[in-house]
Amino acid sequence: MSNKQGKKSTSLATKTSTSTLSTVPATKDLFVIGKREKPKIERPVPWVEKYRPKKVSDIAYQDEVIAVLNKCISGSDFPNLLFYGPPGTGKTSTILAAAHEMFGSDLYRDRVMELNASDERGISVVREKVIKFAQLSAAAKRPDGQPCPHFKLIILDECDSMTKAAQAALRRTMERESKTTRFCLICNYISRIIEPITSRCAKFRFKPLHTDIIEQRLQTICAEENVNCEKDAIVELVKCTDGDMRKAVTFLQSVARVRPNETVTLADVHEITGIIPETVIDQLVQVCHTPSYEKLATTVKNVLCEGYAAHQLIMQLHDYLLEQMSISNEEKAVIFDKIAMVDGCLLDGADEYLQIMDLLCTVMQQFCRS
Known part of the structure; x- marks a missing residue:
């Protein structure tokens, strides 16, 4: 049992x-x-990052740089690069797209180090971070078996803000670690980079983007995001950006968020970008033709009370007077010299009302003499 x-x-x-x-x-x-x-x-992403070019072939209006990078990606030698030019022309997007194509998504984090202006980039950072990363060796194959470059890439964005001591420490590292590391320096002003650095790099100037290219890209984004935008509004967006694609896309997203499910008009663009209407500029010029300081002071106060920026006012006034054929070259020279002085005073923190009155009084004197 x-x-x-x-x-x-x-x-x-x-x-x-x-x-x-x-x-x-x-x-x-x-x-x-x-x-x-x-x-x-789905988390919302800024359109600047959402529509950033993913491949080198997607970069617009920079033919020389694209041709060189395509040869480097296909197997040619990759030199140290120095990209310089106005902001928003695709410098950072170009090198990031090239890095993704060379290393792929698997090796990107291990092979690429990016330092921006937000990071501290004194001589201590160059000695610690940059030199340690540059001394590491790299294989010539990806995890998927495809060949890739045998070097690493260090991207120093906005390097014109680096100290002279940090740049001097960097030049020796560029020579000593040339077998394992390549550098890409990005800046707006090449004059702020020391000569030993520029002589070790292949220099490429990024040109301001043409208006047709920016307009075409904005129309593509409007079609992707279902944004109804008038033709005049897009033209005004392109006009106020001065070849800066980043600024144009940011302004377009701001206007689209202000007017959801509505047609974006020219007035909406003026409201977001801070552009002063031409009627206001015409009014100021007409007041300058009348020798009345009281009327001029009242008009300037009304314009500033509307919230318009003084810097934007003098820039638009400069463009307006430049196109006037009735004003002689001597009068324009005196007025534009005063505009330069007023602009410098505004950058130093001077009172906007006093500086605008000083400028417009000079304009009034030149008009009244003629």
Whole structure:
């Protein structure tokens, strides 16, 4: 009897154990399925990052740089690069797209180090971070088996803000670690980079983007985001950006958020970008033709009370007077010299009302003499 009871108990134990084991995977499968069925939440991304070029071939209006980088990616030697030019012309986007194509998404974090102006980039950072990263060796194959460059890439964005001591420490590192590391320096003003650095790099100037290219890109974004924008509004956006694609895309997103599900008009663009309407500029010029300081002071106060920036006012006034053929070259020279002085005073923190009055009084004197 004891043997039979032992057999029964072991059989019951095995049945219960098998039943419990059979139920565990089912619960795990349900748990995994439940995880997969959760809807993914799409986080909003700025359009500047969303529509940043992913490939070198997507870069617009920089033919020389694209030709050189395509040869480097295809297997040619990769030199140290120095990109300089106005902001918003695609300098950072170009080198990031080239890095993604060379190393792929798997090796990008291990092979590329990017330092921006927000990071401290004194001589201590160059000695610690840059030199340690440059001394590491790199393989010539990706994890998927495809060939890739045998070097690493260090991107120093806005390097014209680096100290002279940091730049001097960097030049020796560029020579010593040339077998394992390449450098890409990005700046707005090449005159702020020391000569030993520029002589070790292949220099490429990024030109301000043409208006047709910016207008075409804005129309593409409007079609992708279902934004109704008038033709005049897009032209005004392109006009106020001065070849800066980043600024144009940012302004377009701001206007689209202010007027959701509505047509973006020219007045909306003026409201967001801070552009002063031409009627206000015409009014100021007409007041300058009348020798009345009281009327001029009242008009300037009204314009500034509307919230218009003084710097924007003098820039638009400069462009307006430059196109006037009725004003002689001598009068324009005197007025533009005063505009330069007023602009410098505004940058130093001078009072906007006094500086605008000083400028317009000079304009009034030149008009009244003629």
